[in-house]
Amino acid sequence: MPRKHPSGEQVPDDEDVKAVERAMVAIRRSQTRRALTRLAEGRDDADRGDAVSSPAVDVLDAIEAAEQAGTPATVSSVAATLNVDQPRASKLVAAAVEAGLVRREADQADGRRASLVRTEQGNALFEELHRFRRSIFAMAMSDWTDAERAAFARLLTRFVESLAGITGRGGSNPQG
Secondary structure, eight states, rough: EEEEEEEEEEEOOOOHHHHHHHHHHHHHHHHHHHHHHHHTTTTTTTHHHHHTTTTTHEEEHHHHHEEEETTTHHHHHHHHHHHHOOHHHHHHHHHHHTSSSEEEOSSOOOSSEEEEEOOHHHHHHHHHHHHHHHHHHHHTTTOOOHHHHHHHHHHHHHHHHHHHHHHSSSOOOTTO
C-alpha cells in the first residue's frame, strides 16, 4: 500500500524501490573512508592508503564536480557539493592546500574570489584514486557481460541524475 511522503506525495511501497534503498545504503556503507582505506591497505598497488582517508580527497572530488559543471571551483562550490557549511568547507580546503593537493588562484572574472585548482601532486593523487575506485568497481562487475555493465552504467547514471534533481545536489558523475 502506498504511503504519503511528508510533502503529501505518494511513496510507492514497491519491492523494487525497497531493493534500491537497501542497495544504496549498502553502497554508502562500503564507500566510507574507513572501508576504502581497509581495501587500499590490502592491495599491493595501493601505496597511498592514508590518502584515501584524507578529507582533502573530498575537496578533490568537489573540484572535479565543478569542472564537470563548467564552473570555477570555490569554497562555496565545495560547501554546496559536500553539503557542509561554509566554515567547514573552508577548513577542508585549507587542509587540502596545506597537504599540497590544491592551490588558490585569483578568479579571472572576479578578483575578490579565489578559484581552487588541483596541484600536480593533487592531480597525481586524484588519478591514483580514480584508478583505485575503478579497479574495485571492475572487480565487482568482473563476471557481468558487456551488455549488463553498459545497462547498469546507463541506469545508475540516470538514477543519480534524477536523484540530484529531487535533492538539489548536483555535481555527481558516476562515470567519473
